Amino acid sequence: MNSDSTPSRQAHDGLHKVTFGAGPLTIEQVVALARRRARPELNPDPAFTARIQRGADFLDRLLADEGVIYGVTTGYGDSVTRAVPPALVAELPLHLTRFHGCGLGENLSLEAGRAVLATRLCSLAQGVSGVSPALLARLCWLLEQDLVPRIPEEGSVGASGDLTPLSYVAAVLVGERELYRDGQLASTAEVYDALGITPLVLRPKEGLALMNGTSVMTALACLAYARTEYLMKLATRITALVSVAMGGNAFHFDERLFAAKPHPGMQGVAAWLRADLVAGELPRHSDRLQDRYSLRCAPHVIGVVADSLPWWRQLIENELNSANDNPLIDGEGEHVMHGGHFYGGHIAMAMDSMKTAVANLADLLDRQLAQLVDIKFNGGLPSNLSGASGERRMINHGFKAVQIGVSAWTAEALKLTMPASVFSRSTECHNQDKVSMGTIAARDALRVLTLTEQVGAACLLAAVQGVELRLAMGGSLAALSPALREMVLAVREHHPALVEDRPLEQELRALIVRLQGRHYPLYEEARDAS
CATH class of the missing domain: 1.10.275.10 (Fumarase/aspartase (N-terminal domain))
Incomplete structure (x- = not known):
C-alpha cells in the first residue's frame, strides 16, 4: 500500500x-x-x-x-x-x-x-x-x-x-x-x-x-478511487510526452474525429492531449500516416477510466453513506429490520472493474515504452534512450533494465485482474452461502494500482528523457506546450538525465511517493493550484 x-x-x-x-x-x-x-x-x-x-x-x-x-x-x-x-x-x-x-x-x-x-x-x-x-x-x-x-x-x-x-x-x-x-x-x-x-x-x-x-472494503475503495483518478491523468500526460518523443501525429486527437464517438470521458482525454501537443504544431519524425495503437488509441484506453469514474463514485459513495449492518434499528418507528445490507456486492463490482481498467493503463504505458526504447520504432532516438555519447555509448544501456521491470510489473497487474466477486464461497455452516468478496477485490485493486504507479513512474522518467533527446536533435523546450515544459522541468528537479548508467531504484521509489501524493498538478488540478 x-x-x-x-x-x-x-x-x-x-x-x-x-x-x-x-x-x-x-x-x-x-x-x-x-x-x-x-x-x-x-x-x-x-x-x-x-x-x-x-x-x-x-x-x-x-x-x-x-x-x-x-x-x-x-x-x-x-x-x-x-x-x-x-x-x-x-x-x-x-x-x-x-x-x-x-x-x-x-x-x-x-x-x-x-x-x-x-x-x-x-x-x-x-x-x-x-x-x-x-x-x-x-x-x-x-x-x-x-x-x-x-x-x-x-x-x-x-x-x-x-x-x-x-x-x-x-x-x-x-x-x-x-x-x-x-x-x-x-x-x-x-x-x-x-x-x-x-x-x-x-x-x-x-x-x-x-x-x-462493509467499511473496510469501502474505505479501501475510497483510497483506490483517488489514486485511479490521478493515474488516469498521469497516463494522459505521459502519452503526450511519448508522442513528442516519438514524433507522433497529434491529429489522432482531433476534436472533429472524437465528436464522432461521443464518450465524454474519452473526449476529455483527447482534449487534454490536444492541449498538451499544441494540436499538431510539433514536427513529425516518421513517414507513418498512422501511429501504432498505444499512441493512436490512448484516449480510447484512458477514456474507459475517465468514463467509469462517475459510475464508480456512485457505487462507492452510496455504500459509504449507507447503514450496512444487520439488523437495522428504526428508533423513530420502533421497528427491528432484519436484512442483508452487509453484502458488499456493489463495492466488489466497482473494484473488480476498476482494477481491470487500471491494469489496462499499465499495459498501455508498457507498450509506449517498448516503442520508445527500440531503435526499430522510435524514429531515430538512441537505443534504450541512453544519454551517453561517443565511445561511452558502447557501455551504457539507459532504460534497458527499466523496460524489463515495467514489463514485469505490467504482467503482474494484468494477472491480478481476475474478478474476485465470482469466487463466492459458502461458509459459516452454509449460512453465509453467497458472499461478495468485496474486500479481496479492493485489496487486489490497490495492488494493481501500486504496480501501475510503478509503471507510471518508470515511463515518466523515460518519456522525459525521450523528449529531451528528441529536442536535442533539433528544437528546444520552448517548442513544447507550457504544460509539457513545466512537467519536464518539474521532473528534472529531482531526477537528472540518465547519461551514465546508475541504479534507479531509489529514484523510482521517490517518484512513486510523489505520484501517490499528487506532487505534479495535472490538467484541472493545475488550474486549481493556481
Whole structure:
C-alpha cells in the first residue's frame, strides 16, 4: 500500500472539519481524513444526538420486554437459533469481538486504517444501527487523536460484511489488542492507561453494529478511487510526452474525429492531449500516416477510466453513506429490520472493474515504452534512450533494465485482474452461502494500482528523457506546450538525465511517493493550484 505522510498534530488542528451525521460524505472527505488533511467532528445539533439515542433507548425497551433480537438475544450467524440467557446478553458483544480476532496478512496502512474509522463512523451516524452517542463519540475521538487500530488485511469474505478486520476496531474501543499512536504500534490498554481513558463497555448490539458492515472494503475503495483518478491523468500526460518523443501525429486527437464517438470521458482525454501537443504544431519524425495503437488509441484506453469514474463514485459513495449492518434499528418507528445490507456486492463490482481498467493503463504505458526504447520504432532516438555519447555509448544501456521491470510489473497487474466477486464461497455452516468478496477485490485493486504507479513512474522518467533527446536533435523546450515544459522541468528537479548508467531504484521509489501524493498538478488540478 502507499506510504503514509501526515502533518503534525498542531498543523492538524488548523484544518477544515468533516462533520459526521450532517449529510452525505464524499470520497474526497474520506481521503482527506485518511491523509490527516481534515479534522473529524460529530454533528453538534442536539436533534442528531437525540435521534441516535432513540435507537439505543428502543433496544433497551425491547430487551426489558424480553423481545427477540438477532445478535442481541441470539447467537450470531448460523447460531441464530441459540437463545442467549438474559444474564449473558451484556457479555455477547465482547465475545463477538474476541472470536473474530483471527486476521492474518499484512496490516493496513495508517492511511487505510483512518479511512476505515471514517467509513464505519459514517455508516453508524446514519442513525439506524441502535448504537449510543457515546460509541460514535469514541470512534470520532480515535480518528481525531490519530489512534489507529492495527487491522490485518486478510480474513473477510465481504458478507456478513468485514467482520474479522472490523473486530480490530471494536477491540480497540474496549481497550484490547493494539493501535498505532504517533505512527508506532502500542498496546491499546497501555495507551489508554497513559491517557487516562476508560475503555468503552459495548452495549447490546454495538459489537455487531461495529463489525457487521462493509467499511473496510469501502474505505479501501475510497483510497483506490483517488489514486485511479490521478493515474488516469498521469497516463494522459505521459502519452503526450511519448508522442513528442516519438514524433507522433497529434491529429489522432482531433476534436472533429472524437465528436464522432461521443464518450465524454474519452473526449476529455483527447482534449487534454490536444492541449498538451499544441494540436499538431510539433514536427513529425516518421513517414507513418498512422501511429501504432498505444499512441493512436490512448484516449480510447484512458477514456474507459475517465468514463467509469462517475459510475464508480456512485457505487462507492452510496455504500459509504449507507447503514450496512444487520439488523437495522428504526428508533423513530420502533421497528427491528432484519436484512442483508452487509453484502458488499456493489463495492466488489466497482473494484473488480476498476482494477481491470487500471491494469489496462499499465499495459498501455508498457507498450509506449517498448516503442520508445527500440531503435526499430522510435524514429531515430538512441537505443534504450541512453544519454551517453561517443565511445561511452558502447557501455551504457539507459532504460534497458527499466523496460524489463515495467514489463514485469505490467504482467503482474494484468494477472491480478481476475474478478474476485465470482469466487463466492459458502461458509459459516452454509449460512453465509453467497458472499461478495468485496474486500479481496479492493485489496487486489490497490495492488494493481501500486504496480501501475510503478509503471507510471518508470515511463515518466523515460518519456522525459525521450523528449529531451528528441529536442536535442533539433528544437528546444520552448517548442513544447507550457504544460509539457513545466512537467519536464518539474521532473528534472529531482531526477537528472540518465547519461551514465546508475541504479534507479531509489529514484523510482521517490517518484512513486510523489505520484501517490499528487506532487505534479495535472490538467484541472493545475488550474486549481493556481
